[in-house]
Amino acid sequence: MTNFTLTEDFPNSEIEFDRRFSNTEACYEYLARIKWPDGYTCEKCGHNACWLSSNNIYICKRCEHQISLTAGTIMHGTKKPITYWFKAMWWFTTRKSGVNAVNLQELLGLGSYHTAWSWLQKLRRCTVRKDREKLSGRVEVDEFFIGGKKSGKRGRGAEGKTIVLVAIERYTAQDPETLNSYWQIGRVRLQVALDCSAYSLETFINHNIETGSMVVTDKLNSYRPALNQKYHHIPVEPAHQKGPESGLYGVHLIASLVKRLIRAALSRGV
Numbered sequence: 001m002t003n004f005t006l007t008e009d010f011p012n013s014e015i016e017f018d019r020r021f022s023n024t025e026a027c028y029e030y031l032a033r034i035k036w037p038d039g040y041t042c043e044k045c046g047h048n049a050c051w052l053s054s055n056n057i058y059i060c061k062r063c064e065h066q067i068s069l070t071a072g073t074i075m076h077g078t079k080k081p082i083t084y085w086f087k088a089m090w091w092f093t094t095r096k097s098g099v100n101a102v103n104l105q106e107l108l109g110l111g112s113y114h115t116a117w118s119w120l121q122k123l124r125r126c127t128v129r130k131d132r133e134k135l136s137g138r139v140e141v142d143e144f145f146i147g148g149k150k151s152g153k154r155g156r157g158a159e160g161k162t163i164v165l166v167a168i169e170r171y172t173a174q175d176p177e178t179l180n181s182y183w184q185i186g187r188v189r190l191q192v193a194l195d196c197s198a199y200s201l202e203t204f205i206n207h208n209i210e211t212g213s214m215v216v217t218d219k220l221n222s223y224r225p226a227l228n229q230k231y232h233h234i235p236v237e238p239a240h241q242k243g244p245e246s247g248l249y250g251v252h253l254i255a256s257l258v259k260r261l262i263r264a265a266l267s268r269g270v
């Protein structure tokens with residue numbers, strides 16, 4: 001299974017998407033960048049140089065370990081160019097008003113309806129986890145706002161805005177070669193909420209986070225009763241914190257990605 005790092009590098013519009021991902025090389029370069037944000041590193045020996053074969057297999061120059069960036073993804077073993085998959089994923093994630101196989105077939109010019117249908121099934125399966133176990137370990141929780149008038153009230157309770165609650169697992173992993181620690185993002189839960197009351201937060205947290213987990217939030221008072229005795233609560237000051245070391249970096253990254261996706265969908269007029 002190929003593991004990728006979440007990135008904010010996401011096109012803002014269809015025009016930008018088409019400009020960036022019009023050829024196979026650009027798509028593989030993008031996958032490589034999110035797989036290895038600091039440049040290629042061999043999983044086996046830690047070497048930093050590789051060959052790229054004609055069928056897009058990365059081969060370590062030292063130990064010749066091979067890796068395919070599409071292995072373990074829905075793109076694995078596909079006969080169609082990767083650009084088709086990128087376009088299908090863009091369309092699937094940014095189109096607001098429903099999706100069907102006929103649309104996908106037309107969009108990509110696929111000869112077979114069955115191919116379009118099976119691609120759509122694969123895309124849909126990616127968005128559903130059968131084992132929806134609760135999040136656990138160190139979990140960041142926050143709320144953010146979507147839409148509404150720009151001139152409206154700022155901050156919590158802003159009128160006309162949709163409130164979204166977000167929870168993510170974040171943990172430190174260790175590079176087996178350098179032994180350096182780095183932050184990884186785990187599972188994510190998002191939910192639209194009516195308000196930011198203690199009741200709404202408690203319902204969201206109880207439903208999505210395992211009792212006994214460490215829950216990192218900002219200092220909003222509603223979190224205190226919501227988390228009561230069942231969680232190890234770490235309230236942090238979010239104002240000046242930036243970067244992966246920040247207590248709420250993960251939820252802020254997810255909020256920013258969701259907003260980008262919505263802006264991209266709006267720019268397409270869907």
Ligand SMILES: [Zn+2]
Pocket residue numbers: 042043044045046047060061062063064065
């Ligand atoms: Zn190697």
